[in-house]
Amino acid sequence: MATELSKFIDETPLCDTHEHMAKEQQYLDDSPDIIHALFMNYVYADFEVAGVDAGKLAAFLNQDDPDVRGRFEGVYATWQAVRHTGYGEAVRLMAKRIYDIDEVTPDSVGAAAPLQEALVQPGERRRLLKEVANLDHIQTDDFSWLCLPDASGPDFFLYDMTWCSFCNGNPDIPALVEETGVDVSDLPSLRNAMHALFDKYGAVAVAVKSQHAYNRTLTWEDRADADVEPLLHRHIDDPEALDVDERNAFGDWCWARGAELCAEYDLPFKIHTGYYAGSNTMPLDFIRCGNMCRLLTAFLDTKFVLMHISYPYNDELVALGKHYANVYADMCWAWSIDPYTSVDFLRKWIHAAPANKLFIYGGDTFNPVANVGYTMQARAGLNRALQAEVDDGLVTEKEAIALAARFMRENAYDCFRIEAKRETIAGV
Numbered sequence: 001m002a003t004e005l006s007k008f009i010d011e012t013p014l015c016d017t018h019e020h021m022a023k024e025q026q027y028l029d030d031s032p033d034i035i036h037a038l039f040m041n042y043v044y045a046d047f048e049v050a051g052v053d054a055g056k057l058a059a060f061l062n063q064d065d066p067d068v069r070g071r072f073e074g075v076y077a078t079w080q081a082v083r084h085t086g087y088g089e090a091v092r093l094m095a096k097r098i099y100d101i102d103e104v105t106p107d108s109v110g111a112a113a114p115l116q117e118a119l120v121q122p123g124e125r126r127r128l129l130k131e132v133a134n135l136d137h138i139q140t141d142d143f144s145w146l147c148l149p150d151a152s153g154p155d156f157f158l159y160d161m162t163w164c165s166f167c168n169g170n171p172d173i174p175a176l177v178e179e180t181g182v183d184v185s186d187l188p189s190l191r192n193a194m195h196a197l198f199d200k201y202g203a204v205a206v207a208v209k210s211q212h213a214y215n216r217t218l219t220w221e222d223r224a225d226a227d228v229e230p231l232l233h234r235h236i237d238d239p240e241a242l243d244v245d246e247r248n249a250f251g252d253w254c255w256a257r258g259a260e261l262c263a264e265y266d267l268p269f270k271i272h273t274g275y276y277a278g279s280n281t282m283p284l285d286f287i288r289c290g291n292m293c294r295l296l297t298a299f300l301d302t303k304f305v306l307m308h309i310s311y312p313y314n315d316e317l318v319a320l321g322k323h324y325a326n327v328y329a330d331m332c333w334a335w336s337i338d339p340y341t342s343v344d345f346l347r348k349w350i351h352a353a354p355a356n357k358l359f360i361y362g363g364d365t366f367n368p369v370a371n372v373g374y375t376m377q378a379r380a381g382l383n384r385a386l387q388a389e390v391d392d393g394l395v396t397e398k399e400a401i402a403l404a405a406r407f408m409r410e411n412a413y414d415c416f417r418i419e420a421k422r423e424t425i426a427g428v
């Protein structure tokens, strides 16, 4: 039964604070068929972990074969094992919403395959995101320094500037020189080049982003210029030269400069924390948000947005959000990774940490159809958490709606200065 709360959550345009959304031309060039639209997202990792035959998974995802029904037949037994995970639930939600599929089977997906053609036309990507998913705007990390206005929707598609290769201690120095025109030969000139990136793109970028937790520990140490200077020289001479400890030292230094520049340019710094995409590669000791306490203390003027609820270290993130004025939490992707824990995280956050420092949604995908499913999942989870709060007598329905408004929209508008960014982009 619809309540005032559920109606509000369904009808309010949702700010999407983290995607890797394909550009318009890329989407049209990829021209996803219905299997790619439904399954080329996080769920393929569940198939792998469930033990799917690799050849059958490859055949399933082979768009050159028009036999959609036959391709799905090959992995259908594995689908039965993963359909109730968060990733699997999102597939079922998008199948129902986009293709009116009640039960995801080889027959139903095969029968719906022709519907896909209408969705890979110019402008459909934006329509799916803005009108079907009901998003206010989306913030995309396209893995690049460039943050130029996106002609397919300049006020809708906003971009992060990547800082990942810096944090990894592995920046592409020739590319940096080419992008900035600054000749990088020592630490002062590297600082100048970093500054030049922010001068060029800081005004239109919505945030700075790094996912170096996929490559190294999130533990950070303050590094002296004198210790890092020789590392830079060796890295310039040979990008393969540094060992792991040296690379982390150089990365820590570059990460710190990024944090300083974020404060100077009033850009939030988004950091991937917690769970990995994919399968069979996750070192848990790299990814804890608590590894970053020294960094958070050292850069109190920088807003750090810690992503994915740092799952499975979600309680640690509640504690950081409660303790550090400069820590924000983003529930992007979390609703799909573990829907139950996400409800639990949200309820704990409400009663422990300030309500102005939480963002509720990002699909973390390049795929607009997947994004529709992920928004449905996030809205359902938000409603479940807030309705439980109301049912337990902990907040009134009016208060729950006010919280939803913050989490869905107001907090992102404040922290990422959305109105100012749109004005700047309109003037470019």
Ligand SMILES: [Zn+2]
Pocket (backbone or CB within 6 Å): 018, 019, 020, 141, 364
């Ligand atoms: Zn991501």
